[in-house]
Amino acid sequence: MQPRNMSISGAVDLAAVKAAGEARQKAEHARAQAAEGGGAPAPAGLVIDVDEAGFENEVLQRSAEVPVVIDFWAEWCGPCKQLGPLLERVVEEYAGRLLLAKIDVDQNQMLFQQFGVQGIPAVFAVVAGQALPLFQGAAPEQQVRETLDQLVQVAEQRFGITGLQGAPEGEQTPAPEEPQVPEDPALAAAHDALDAGDLAGAVQAYRNVLADDPASTEAKLGLAQAELLGRVQGLDAQQVRKEAAGNPADVAAQLRAADLDLVGGHVEDAFGRLVETVQRTAGEDREAARLRLLELFEVIGADDPRVVTARSALARVLF
Template sequence: MTQQPFMGRGAIDLSALKRPATPQAPPGGGSPGAAAAAGSSYAVNVDEQNFQTVLQASTTAPVVLVFHSPSQAPESSQMADDVADLVGQYDGRFLAGLVDVDAQPQIGQVIAQASQLQQLPVPLLMVFLDGRPAIQPIPGLVSREELSTLFNQLGQQLTAQGITGRHQPLAAPPGGDEAAEDAGPDPRYAPAQDALAAGDIDTAVAEYQKLVDSNPADAEATAGLAMAKILQRTQGVDLSAARAEAAANPDDVDAQIMVADLDLLGGHVEDSFARLVELVRRTSGKERDRARDHLVSLFAAVGNEDPRVLKGRQALASALF
């Protein structure tokens, strides 16, 4: 499954849907909606009454909508449950909105019309940020492993773009007050994330470097540092010019590295890895070492558990030996 970068699109027209008669306070002081869905503190069953409010919550942090149908595609409801369960692992980075199109056909019609589709495919996954679709809609069944990869990628992009907002839980998580106190952003990363939000990439790099120096095993800090360095290297770079330079000079390590960085930021992770693997295959000596070392740094930015990183490491080993 290819993951797309965040992108601006038009807001969804909700005028055809019912409006709540009175404002509904979010349960537990958390994100708007009805009761928490599927046992998750960060998932809500969406209906016509709360749909607009759920979308408005995307001004705080991304909202993941899953359209499923127990009658048309029973397996799609399992996918919705998987999304609800997985978003709960991100401490408010995402809110899942589950839309049963059998029970809420008008919501499906509104989304289909806004997406210029004759009929809404089921299942369908959409991610909203600031009330607008943030990535290309993903139709069809998505495995739990692929969903986990998608959320990891989105979380990394949020960090890289300085988007640090989090949803509040809809209900107290299991474990009582102690678990509730544990939920929420880790303050260790706040200086780096705040710097990214302010556009101060150099400071973000320095803050992440401090974390890595103090604890080299901190995977989140390592990924944050790698991504911040990519942003630092690509500041002000024109993508078209970079691609033209790389095409004209296929063995220029600097030119190929730049396009690989830009591809990674754009969500084209496999293309980024493949470019550098081929560069390793074609080069030798110090140039080969530079290409290999840079590719390894990109693996860290994506995350060592990502299936594409595992494939990329296999391809790199093949190119080296």
């Protein structure tokens, strides 16, 4: 089952902005509780086996509190047996800042297909309901640690998620009911319009929020998503891709195809297409491609490693 708040491989999700805000509020409340109690030991059970039936509760819902690393593996896979113990050991060292969910692909083909896994072992992460591919194959320990360090940083900076707090299993006491943190009414109205598919209304609502609070990350991300979805609305995907393939010099065709790439979850394809368009054009055409690429960076988020890579590629072709 692919729940509503999940965005596979970067695909745009109408509820992503709202989920991020809610996750940030929960994380801030958890940090406040931990500070009042003087902190607490990391919980046990940081490595769990997950199947399709438990995916929503054990991965999606928990990803609002802690980044969940997913290890797709199989009993017959030699490299999986090398990577699996390494992941388990490293995740345990994070002491509650990460969870590791192990998914046997032979027993969970639907999840395997939904994530678009091409081979195993394959490692993904889910943060605030959003899926992010990390790496494939039995990566060396240094690469694993660097990738997970970056994941922890992104989760905290973009979503305010810093991990689990609480006593080990068997010693847990019922948590007090969390007080409801009121959401900014203007931002809530923008989220509601986006969820309802009122793209024009969402664009205007997010602009209103930014007029009062130009630094609002949620409003910037929401506006970028609403504008993107408005641009692709009504497009014939097959025709757009045919025009882009047949007319590499047609900048407008490349912009439309890049938008469709991103909405379809093909993030690297969208970025690569626009970087190539910037490289082969000049003047107003080059500027149009560059600005569109920057807009798509906003949709994915500045800290996403795919954005970091594409920014470097853009800099190389510009300078």
